[in-house]
Amino acid sequence: MYHSVHPGAEKEWGPWQYAVTPETFERQLAYITTEYDVSSLSDLLESCLAGSPPAEPTAVITFDDGYRDNLTEALPLLERYEAPATVFVAGKYLDGMSPYEYRLAAKLQSATGVAVSIGGETVDQPLTDDESRHDAYERLRATLKFERSDVRDAVIARIDGTTTAAPAMLSGNELRRLDTHRLIEIGAHGYEHVPLTSLDEDALTSDVLRSKTELERYLDRDIEQFSYPYGACSEAVAEAVERAGFRSAVTTVPRRISAAAVSGSRFRIPRLDGATVSVPRY
Template identity: 25%
Template sequence: MYHMVREHINGKKFNSLRVFPAIFDKQIKYLSENGWHSFTMHEAITNKDKLPEKSVVITFDDGYKDNLTNALPILKKYNFKATIYLVNDRHDRDWSGYRKTKNKGAGLKDEPKLSDDEVRELIKSGLIEIGAHTLTHVNLSALGKDESYKEICKSKLLIEKEYNIICDSFAYPFGLYKNSDVFDVVNCGYTNAVTTKTGIADLKNCNLFEIPRITISGKDNMLAFKIKLKRGLRGWKK
């Protein structure tokens, strides 16, 4: 799970969401040179019974502009794919403070997001799948059932209409959701959903609507990256 591929901003919060382009390049190069096979989430789900042991899905949440300007050239260089979970209403919205109120106004609102044309460019590359991440990056766990249903289903419909694609992958914003949201994701026609629960996904055995991910932080060095690849997390406790 990635968010942004860009330089850090000194003194600002959320640098853990910003992976330096040079480091992202190193990480993808490592995967490529060590025999990892890259899939979009859609492809991984479709082929879940015959995936090679070293299979990886690179994901980006939210829809930041640098996914096109910084990440795509690196993905192209190694012919790696990715799934981007797009917030429909992503411009001028501040979701920095939902988890911790003290982070309100801490900068995610000012981060440039992808325009619709830029999303089309990503799709045209043939390396990118567009998934949904709700209309407004809401905390689904705090929302009533009707509102949640709308945030989950309408985001899929709008993405499909805007870009003329099938959108069947979903990511829960903040990794927060209630049981009924999982049913809504199924009922709306998605085939899979990712959480922010830490772990290596075994797609043959896990719930395809609560798939865990490995968080790659902007503060991870290569050793941390390699440990996370092996264990799902960096520390030693589980």
């Protein structure tokens, strides 16, 4: 599992810690393609459901959120190593702003202080170094994670600073370019990109369905794979995803799974995070 792939992914706080540099991504790709048969998620699922899981150790490469650098930085490396991948796109981010975590961190990185209140949490402190910025970021992130996107945007707007350090997201045309590439398949990653376990039944159903129909409107084809935002999954969430017409869904549970077990766990497929594990773990 990957998110953003860009040269600035060296910071050890904020959302940058979940990104990887192109150099790190290429090093991991070289290892993965040497040690594993790399399959698309759809092809692996089809073979497993047909009762003929691959005999060789198999890896599936995925990206969450829908960053433009998945096209500009990651795709050329995927081409070099002939490695297929699935890009899960959050509908709200398409042609829009970066995830709130990046915009929040970018504002805090460029501001000299912060004074905001949200959900009973008040953060009022000077920002003088990485430690103070990290502290403010974690306190605000934890609260904003469960808020609607308009609430997140309003809080971030009250912080002085710029969001220029936030990575750009895919446009509709860029998404279509990825979708037509022989190595890429597109999946959904929710619409509002909120933890689906925090929503009531109606909001859950609406978000999951909208994430599917919005991408299908852009691409004029069925979207069959899903990635749970923040990995937040429950029985009710998994059932909503299946009812919406998806064929499989991936989590953020950090473990490997045998190919033979994929068909029985197709709405809770675990993934390892390329930003937090060393190459030999693969």
